[in-house]
Structure formats: structure tokens, C-alpha cells
Amino acid sequence: MNEDREQLKAALKELVIEECDKDVEPDEITDDEVLIGGPLDLDSLDALQICMAVQHKYGVRIEAGPQARKALRSINALSDTILEHRPG
Amino acid sequence: MREAWFIGADTHTVLGRSLADNIAALSTPPAPQQIELRFGGQTIVIPYLILADQPLEDIERRLYQVLYAVIGQALDEAAKSGMTAAQRRRMGLFLGTSSADVSVSEARFLRELETSPDATALIGSNSISNLARHLRHHFGLGGPDYSFNTACTASANALMSAVDMVSSGDLDHALVVGVELCNVITATGFQGLGLFASQTMQPFDQDRNGLILGEGCSALVISASAPKAEGQLGRFHLRGSANLCDTYSMSAANPDGSTVAAVMNQALARAGLEASQLGAIKTHGTASLHNDESEMAGMRQVFDTLPPVCALKPYIGHTLGACGLNELLLFCGAAQAGFLPGTPGIASPERADLGVSLNQSRLPLAPGHFMLNFFGFGGNNTSLILSNTE
Amino acid sequence: MWIRALGDYSDTVDTDELPALRQLVREALGAPVRRIGRFIQLALIGAGRCMGEQALPAQTAVYLGSGRGDLDVTLEVVNPLFREGLPPKPLSFVNTVSNATNFYIAKHFGLAGRSNFVCNRFFAFEAALELAMQDIRLGYTDSVLVGSVDLVTASLHQHRARLELPPEHPVAEGSHWLWLVGGAQPEDAVAEVQLVRQFDDLRALLGHLHALNLSSERSWLLPGNFVDAASIAEIQTTTGLTPVHLDAREPGYYDSRAGGAISAFLSQPDGDTLLHINRETDGERFCLMQVRRISRVS
Numbered sequence: 001m002n003e004d005r006e007q008l009k010a011a012l013k014e015l016v017i018e019e020c021d022k023d024v025e026p027d028e029i030t031d032d033e034v035l036i037g038g039p040l041d042l043d044s045l046d047a048l049q050i051c052m053a054v055q056h057k058y059g060v061r062i063e064a065g066p067q068a069r070k071a072l073r074s075i076n077a078l079s080d081t082i083l084e085h086r087p088g
Numbered sequence: 089m090r091e092a093w094f095i096g097a098d099t100h101t102v103l104g105r106s107l108a109d110n111i112a113a114l115s116t117p118p119a120p121q122q123i124e125l126r127f128g129g130q131t132i133v134i135p136y137l138i139l140a141d142q143p144l145e146d147i148e149r150r151l152y153q154v155l156y157a158v159i160g161q162a163l164d165e166a167a168k169s170g171m172t173a174a175q176r177r178r179m180g181l182f183l184g185t186s187s188a189d190v191s192v193s194e195a196r197f198l199r200e201l202e203t204s205p206d207a208t209a210l211i212g213s214n215s216i217s218n219l220a221r222h223l224r225h226h227f228g229l230g231g232p233d234y235s236f237n238t239a240c241t242a243s244a245n246a247l248m249s250a251v252d253m254v255s256s257g258d259l260d261h262a263l264v265v266g267v268e269l270c271n272v273i274t275a276t277g278f279q280g281l282g283l284f285a286s287q288t289m290q291p292f293d294q295d296r297n298g299l300i301l302g303e304g305c306s307a308l309v310i311s312a313s314a315p316k317a318e319g320q321l322g323r324f325h326l327r328g329s330a331n332l333c334d335t336y337s338m339s340a341a342n343p344d345g346s347t348v349a350a351v352m353n354q355a356l357a358r359a360g361l362e363a364s365q366l367g368a369i370k371t372h373g374t375a376s377l378h379n380d381e382s383e384m385a386g387m388r389q390v391f392d393t394l395p396p397v398c399a400l401k402p403y404i405g406h407t408l409g410a411c412g413l414n415e416l417l418l419f420c421g422a423a424q425a426g427f428l429p430g431t432p433g434i435a436s437p438e439r440a441d442l443g444v445s446l447n448q449s450r451l452p453l454a455p456g457h458f459m460l461n462f463f464g465f466g467g468n469n470t471s472l473i474l475s476n477t478e
Numbered sequence: 479m480w481i482r483a484l485g486d487y488s489d490t491v492d493t494d495e496l497p498a499l500r501q502l503v504r505e506a507l508g509a510p511v512r513r514i515g516r517f518i519q520l521a522l523i524g525a526g527r528c529m530g531e532q533a534l535p536a537q538t539a540v541y542l543g544s545g546r547g548d549l550d551v552t553l554e555v556v557n558p559l560f561r562e563g564l565p566p567k568p569l570s571f572v573n574t575v576s577n578a579t580n581f582y583i584a585k586h587f588g589l590a591g592r593s594n595f596v597c598n599r600f601f602a603f604e605a606a607l608e609l610a611m612q613d614i615r616l617g618y619t620d621s622v623l624v625g626s627v628d629l630v631t632a633s634l635h636q637h638r639a640r641l642e643l644p645p646e647h648p649v650a651e652g653s654h655w656l657w658l659v660g661g662a663q664p665e666d667a668v669a670e671v672q673l674v675r676q677f678d679d680l681r682a683l684l685g686h687l688h689a690l691n692l693s694s695e696r697s698w699l700l701p702g703n704f705v706d707a708a709s710i711a712e713i714q715t716t717t718g719l720t721p722v723h724l725d726a727r728e729p730g731y732y733d734s735r736a737g738g739a740i741s742a743f744l745s746q747p748d749g750d751t752l753l754h755i756n757r758e759t760d761g762e763r764f765c766l767m768q769v770r771r772i773s774r775v776s
Contacts, residue, residue, distance in 0.1 A: 019567075021512040045339060045513075048568040052280060056564070064282040128563030178678060186575065197560055208636045209556045215546040215733075216576075216597040221760065230762060232676045234605055235597040237547060237576035245594060249609055252616055273555055277571035330618075333540065333593035335585040338572050347590070466577040467584065468593055 008079045016075075019053045020046045032074045047072050054078070060085045092254040092262075094321040096166030096309035098158045099417045101404040102137040102302060106161070107320055109140070110404075111421040114429040115450065117288050117402040120300045127198065127272045134275055134284065137302035137405035144270060147195035151269050152222070154305045159227060159265060162307035169315035171261060179261035179309075181220055181233040182250040184243025186409030188216040188235070191271040223265065231259065237409070239464030240372070241331065242266070243306070244412025244472060250310055251326045260312045266413030267305040274408065275301060281339070283376060289406070291373030291399045292380050292435035292446055299374050302405020306413040324420045327457060327475040328359025334467035340378040341463050345385025348469060352390045352459065355471035359457065363391045366473075367456030368428050368447075370419045372463045373399035374406055379463065384442040396447045402431045412462050412470070419460060420474055428453040479614055480667040481656050481769075485528025486741050487520060488652035490729040491630040499523060507586055513569050514582060517548035521579045521627045522586065524653030528623070529587065534657070538621040539592035539613060540580045543606030545599050545733020547576050549631050549640070583623065591619055600704050600758040601676065601765045602626050603654060603737035608674045614660040625655035626734035643731055650730030654737025663772075669744060672751075673768040680709055680757075683764040687717045687753070690768075698722050698749035700742070702756030702765075703735045709757060709764075719753070740769055 013026040016035070020042055029040065035050075036042050042050075050072065051062045060082050062071045071081040098106060103113035120135035123144060138144060142154060163176065171179075193213050200207035213219070220233040236246040243266030250262035268274075278284060278301060285298035332351045336342035356363060369391075371383055387394060400415045407414045422429050430449040437445045455477040462470045489497060499519040504510045506526025514522070521542065551573045558564035572578065580593040592613065598605040603626035610622040629651040631637045638647060658671065677683040699719040701710045710721050724742060736756055743752040754767040 019569075021514075021569075023510050023512065043337070045337075045568055045572060048281060052565070052567060128558075128560050130563035194556075194560070197556070201560060205561075208639060209553055209560070210549060210640055214549055214552075214640050215599050217545070217599040217602075220597075221599065224761070230678060232601075232605075232763065233598065234609070237595050237597055238580075238593065239575040239577060249594075249612070252612055256612065256616060258612070272559065273552075273566060273571075273574070276559060276565040277555070277568075277574070280565045280568050280571060331592045331594070332590060333580060333584040335581060335588075335590070338578065338581060350590070464575070464577070465572055466575045466581045466593075468577050468580075 005079055005083065008082065009075050012075050012078055015053055015057065016050060019049045029075060031076045035072045035074060054082065058082050059087045089255045090257060090312045092251045092325060093311045093314055094308055094324050095169040095171065095311045095315040095319055096162040097307065097320055097417055098161035099304070099306040099414060100139055100154055100158050101304040101414060102140055103403060104140050107417055107421050110418055111425055114403060114418065114422055117431060119288065120405065125272050125275055134279060135286065135300050136270055137300055138270060139303045148192050151189055151192050154269065155223060155267060156226065158305045159223065159263065159307045162309050163227065165319055166309035166311065169317065169319055170313060171309065171311060175261050177228060177230045179229055179263055180231040180250065180253060180259045181224055181229055182246040182262055182264045183220045183233065183235045184246030184266045184409055184412060185216065185268060186237065186239060186242060187268055187271050187274055189213050189219045190273055191269045194272050229263065238468045239466050240408050240411055241462045241464040241468045241470040242409035242412065244462045244470040245331055247326065247413060247416065248329045248331060254310050254312050262310040264308045264310065264413060266410035268407045268410035269303050285375060289375045289402045290434045291371065291375040291401065292384065292442055292444065293439050294441040296375040296377065296380060298376060299406045302407045304404055304407035304410045304414040306410060306417050308413060308417065320424065321420050322424045322476050324424065324474055324476045326472060328355050328473040329471065330354035330358060331468070331470045334469050336467065338467065339465055341382035341469060343378065343381045343385065345382055345389050348382050348386025348463070349389035351469040351471045352386060352461065355459065355473050359473035361457055361473065365457055366395050366459050367453060368396045368398060368458050369394065370415060370458065370460040371397060371399045372461050373401050380442060383461065383463070384444055387444065394444060396428055396451055397444060398429055398447045399431055400429065402434055416460055416472065416474065419458065423453050423458065423476060426453060427451060479611055479671050480659050480664055481669040481671060482659055482664055482666055483528050483532060483657040484655065484741050484744065485524050486654045486738055487523045487527065488650055488729050488738055490648060490650045491634065494633045496630060496632055511582060515548065515551045515554065515573060517550050517627060517629050518573065518579045518582050520629055520651060520653040521625065522582060524625055524627065524655040525583050525623060528655035528657060534587045534589060534623065535621050536588060537591045537619060538587070538589050538623055539610065539619045540583050540589060541606045541610040541622055541624045542579055542595050543602040543626040543734060544597055545602040545628050547597055548574065550629055553631055579627070599733060601756060602734035604674055604756065604765045604767060607671070607767070610658055611671065611674055620660040622658045623655060624658055625653065626737035627653045628732040628734045641731065648730035650732050652732050652735060652738060654741065656740065667772050669740065669772055670770045672770055673766065675766055677764045677766065679762040680712065680764060683766060684713065684716050686766065687713060692719065692751060694718050694720060696750040698743050698752045700724070700739055700752060700754045702754055704759050705755055705757045713755065739767065743769065744771060
């Protein structure tokens, strides 16, 4: 389970970098740094982009509003959301 | 600078097939239809304000049928106002649209994909300018054509350039066209941005929850010569205008209102008017919190006391690139008929959460000066001052 | 009106692997820009090369013309949508508005002036320049960054089909920019744009050219990519001007190739005046760009 979580977090960092077109390496993103408006300087459009990619890749739909704000607090929060709502 | 007269106009929206029908229907906003869109093995149902009496059928021809009727009517009125056939052949075409003929190329691509998985997208038409060329050939217009593609300000910007070319003497006549019809890219794109309301748009209202897409097509003929007889738009003319870029965000104006105030102030200055001289404001009013906040903050910076404020998107939906001309014709047509449209129950004094309420019912409106505002994705802000008095 | 700076990018594309532009954007602007596709990248490279280290006044307007617009981002949305039922990605969808390009340029240069995007199949660059000059004349602004962009999409086979070009016809992409100002002649002006005007037909254009009474040696009559040989021959007969023929196949076809004409003229020593002539192939209209070189004693 822990291994799963670590793998998922690594994959999510790749996803964020890819979807938001950031020029950083995955290990430069920490697990608990703020994603939107944090050191990566992501905005609400990045948030929408990440949510759509997560839905497509993991089948987890993140509703705009409070749920999205919570899920996109950090890589930790995003992986928790996916593990909690993942189908199957 | 010469006067630029509005000598022919027509519009087709959910409210009706003519400008007169549209004006008559400005009393209760219509409910959107739920329409089905099919693409790539998916079907989605979304709310849409579809053109009156123009079912979503025969999509590869529908756009042209709509445009031919609206432009034909505007040109007929212009001919009755005194525009000759020779003048028509030299008139310039100013097209403002977001999706142009995308509905047509989508339908063609879908049809071709049914028989061949190797079908190539964007084969039939792949330039916004192709629609302008099609219209020039259909109506025998030999003058220049310019297609403006600046998101939700496109047809407002087309009008600005058309009026400038007529009043500066470069052209004697101009045809301004705004068009936006239902298409899959626009619908799914806005849905992906999470911007759809579930029912009528409620800008500036505590219960705002986004926009409803609308279909619309409008045409306006502008002339350097005064019409023989007063037409549908009376003595209305563009007295001043401004367009400025706002680099705050791709998808929203600066919420502090500074960029919205700047474009309004520049339009007023170009019109030679003070804010206190305006008789009414037509808001952009997309009913997203971002837009409403920026727009309201901007208005407060420019106006000590606000004149009556109205919104037209509850009636026709957000017609995107065409909203500039659609809403201008609706506003001027209503003002010419002596009233400011109201939106009953939307942003009433009890429900407006940003401190400014919308006009609630038809309000008598004397000839005067009016401000119409439009803000688009990609940071494009336009403010127009229309007058039907000196 | 005065040209204070110019910058270009144009290149032949002869493989389905389209040139990577990210590094060129970084070089032209001194910083990377994220969330943009090749069309906006091309625009930023051209505009960045145009301005170099120079700053623009904050009220500078941005006028962009294109023959087709951003086909790349449109395809990025259309193909997944109609083939696999995947909705447009938000960052792609917002960039389908053509003025997204203006946004990124205005943001990079810190501009808050007017922003306009105009599409015209045959006079894309000329139309942008024409509208920009009108705005300067009417006092909207006295400084405009004017440009045109058209790009190649993959595959080349499909691109040629979209553009209705014969198989193997060379194709290219280009981004051409100039900084245009009004008012008195600035010290660093490199050229004066004397006129950009459309004419209803060849006769009207000939009337204008004839009245100019230009000397054949001092003028560069440059046919645009859409003008036909018969019209050029008639211009030659009527005015005595000799056309300069750049290799029409270099660097390859793109709609707004006229955007590179002014640079091509200024980068070689001959001639005081450029007369660039283009026409629409499905109509009678002609377009003239008339530019005077400003020579400096070195």
C-alpha cells in the first residue's frame, strides 16, 4: 500500500509537469508543497488541466470548488483523493 | 471625420428571426433547451439557447442559411435607405466571430470519419477568412474583408474598425457581421472549464452559477451617407470606443477593476463625454464570479453614481464572438423603441451580491449616450459608446 | 509612419518532425514560456527578435495577422475530440482564441495597449499593418507591434492537402514583426511605411503607381506570393519598373509570406523604395505596401 502511494505520488509529479508544461524535475516538487499559487506558480487553469488529466488517467472526478481546492493542496492531498475515490 | 450611419440591420437569436421580433421578446428571459451533441463515440447533453425556428439539422448548410437570411435582410434595408448596387459592390466586410465555420468543418469531419478512420480534420475549411470570402462571393462584395478573431470582443472590434474606416473616408460602406453557431469544440471546451450554468444566466446575482451558450447572427450596414428615411436604429451611431489588452489572466480581467476602468475611461474620452452623461450601461455580465467582480469594480471606479445597468446575456445566452454585435443591436433597437430591457428577478436589489443591481423591468429610456462593455478570453477588453442624440 | 525595429523567423519544413521551437523562444525572450503551442512560440520568437533588448512603451498595441490562424492548437483539440471522444484540455481550449497570441506578447513586453487579431487569406500581414496604421492615424496609439504568423502542421502530406498544394510543394512557416511608430521621425528609424492600401482592381493600382513617377533604378518592385505574372507584366509595361524576383520556392509556401518582404528589402543595399504587390487569387483586389528606406551615414 505504501509502495503504491509512493509510486502514485511520483506519477502525479510527472503528470503535473507534463500537463502544466513546467520546466522542473519531478524530485524538485515536494510532497507537501502548495500546488496552486505555490512555488510552482500554478493557477486556476492549471488546476482544471490537472483535474481533467486525473479523471482521464485514474477515473477520479474532482469537482470544481471546495473538493478541487482540497485535492490540489499538495501532491499528498492529490494522491489521497485518488486513492480514496479510485474505482475498483 | 465623417458621420458613420447605421442604415441596415438584422439579427437572429433564440428570441426571434428579426430585430423587431428580438426587441418584442425582451421581457422574460427564455429557458435553455437541453441539446444532444455527439462526437467520438460520446453523447453529451448540455443547455443551449438555440436559434428560433432553426432546428439543429443539416449542419453543413445551416450556417450559410442563417447568414444569407440575416445579411440579405440588412442589405435590403440598406438598399431602401439609399445604398446603390455599385456602392454595395465596393463595401468592406468586417466579420467578428469565435468559431466562424467550425460547425461546418466539424460536421464534415464527423461524416467522413464514419466511412474512413483516416479522414483528415480541417480539410474543407481551415481559415476564419474562408467564411468572409464565401460571403463576399455569395453577395458579390468586391471590397476588402477582415475577419476578427478576438474571442468575445470579436464583433465589437470588427465594428470599431468598420466605423473608423467609414468615418476616415477609406470606405463609403461597410458590412459588419457577427456569427456564432452551436459547435462541439465550443460546447465541450466550456464544459471542460466548468463554466456552464444549469439554467438562465444570472449575472451579478448571489445565485450566479455560470453561463449558457447562445447562438446568434447579426449584420449591420454602415454608411457615410445619411439614410433617406430613419431606419430600425434611428440616429444611433458609435460615438467613441476603446479596446485594450489585459494581461492579468488568459481567462479573466483583473479583479481589481483597473483594466476594465481603463478601457471605459478611454472610450468616454474618445466620445468626448463624462461618465455622468451616460443614460445606461450594458454590462458584459457572463455570470462567472471573476467577470462580475472585475466588471463591477471597474464600473465603481469610473462612475460616482451608476446610471441604470442592464444585462442581455440572460436573454440570448453568451454568443461569444458575436455577442458584440448581437447585444449592440438588441440594446440600440430597444433604446430606439424607447426602453431599457430589464431582467426580472436577476440581480434585483435584494439579490445583487456586489452592491449593484440590474434593471428589473422595461424602463423608459430617452435618447442619449450609452456604454456597452465586452470582455474576452486572452485579455481583450472593449468598451463602446453608442448615441442616438447629439 | 516609422519602422524602428524588425525581426523574423522563417524556415522550410521538409519532414513530419516539426522543428522544436522551445529553445528559440528562450533565446529570443531570455526566458522560457510555458503552456503555449507552436503558433504562439513562432510569434514570440519573431517579436522577441524584433525587439531584442529594447523595451516598448506600455501603451503599445499588438496587431497580429494570419492567413489560417493557429491550426496546430485547433488540431490538438479536434483530433482527440472526434476520434476518441476526449474533451478539449483547458489549456489547449483557451489558446484556441487567436488573440491568446497577443496576450503572451503583451505579457512578455508589459503592454496594456490595444490588441487585435485579423485573419485574411491573401493579405494577412498587409491587413494587420493597414489596421495598425489606421489606429495611429486616428490617434488610438502611436506605437504598434505588428506581425504575421503562419505555421506548418503535421503531417506534411495532410498540411499540403489542407492548403490545396501539390504533393512535394515546399512548405514553410514564418513569423514576421515590426515596431511601427507615429509622430516625428525617430533617430533610429530604419524605414518609413509610406502606404499600405488595397485597390479594387489592377487598373486602380496602375493609376496609383503611375502617378508616383518612381525611378526604375531606385525602386524595388517585389511581387507577392499570390500575384500573377500577367499582372506584374502589365505593371512593368505601364510604370517602367522592373520586378525583383525572389525565389518563389524559398523558403516554401505559407500564406503570410508578404510579412518578410520589408526585411528582405532592407537587408540588401539596392533601392530607396519597396513596392510590394500582392493580389487575391479568387478576386480582383490588389494590395500595395510602399516602404522607403532610411539610409544612415555610418
